[in-house]
Amino acid sequence: MAEPADKGPAVDSMIVSHRYYRGQLAQAPMLVRELRAGNATRIRLVIGHVYAVVLGLQNHDRDEDDLLWPLLRARIDPPPEAIGRVENQHHQLSALTTRVRQALTDLLADADLTMCEPTAELLTELSEAADAHMLDEEKTILPLVAEHLTATEWTEYAARGISRMSKAQRRYAKSAMFAYCTPDEQAIMLAKLSVWARLMWQLHGQHVYPRHLARIHGR
Structure with a gap:
């Protein structure tokens, strides 16, 4: 084959x-x-x-x-x-x-x-x-x-x-990269996840970077 x-x-x-x-x-x-x-x-x-x-x-x-x-x-x-x-x-x-x-x-x-x-x-x-x-x-x-x-x-x-990243740093990096993706790129990333992983991402993962950014900017 x-x-x-x-x-x-x-x-x-x-x-x-x-x-x-x-x-x-x-x-x-x-x-x-x-x-x-x-x-x-x-x-x-x-x-x-x-x-x-x-x-x-x-x-x-x-x-x-x-x-x-x-x-x-x-x-x-x-x-x-x-x-x-x-x-x-x-x-x-x-x-x-x-x-x-x-x-x-x-x-x-x-x-x-x-x-x-x-x-x-x-x-x-x-x-x-x-x-x-x-x-x-x-x-x-x-x-x-x-x-x-x-x-x-x-x-x-x-x-x-x-x-070289810790688990927390990996979660931050994945969330940050997602935030900088176009909608089409985000859709491709999500399509690679299982239903359970996609649910966990939507509930928790995607919010890591926005929450960090809010702290940095004092919001």
Whole structure:
């Protein structure tokens, strides 16, 4: 019996991830600027959230460097210039995310929040750089991934990111990705669930991200 044909990697999932990072990074400068001295609980909540987003972006890029680019270089001869270009962008983003993470750590220890504005400006710089990079990646790299990688290789790449998450972080990530899906993409995700799993998702899972977002924005 013939083996079923490989349907190829589901690269649309990366586009959804990019929407999440774009959305969160765009909101981050405002969240930092709105912090007020004396509200320690909210300061920890907001800085923790922004820090997690920035760290997630850094890990996202590192996984691509470690797993995707070597496969593309091995499959395409000569390797397209775009691979080297996005690698260089990752190096620049990594340096910037490291600076942002340090700024957020310092801000957490700054009782008077004097570092709010410099930190917000760094976050704006990161947001703009990450947005330009992700647009380039979606235009030039994802078509190469779709053509030259298998679905199994893509699943292994995605599994690396999932493996570093706790159960709570996985629930948050799934709910957040769902929120950034289009209605058609959401319908496809739900169609893959059993009736029981879909019911549990509708009752609990899909609300994890909106509830977190409401806390972050003080609603």
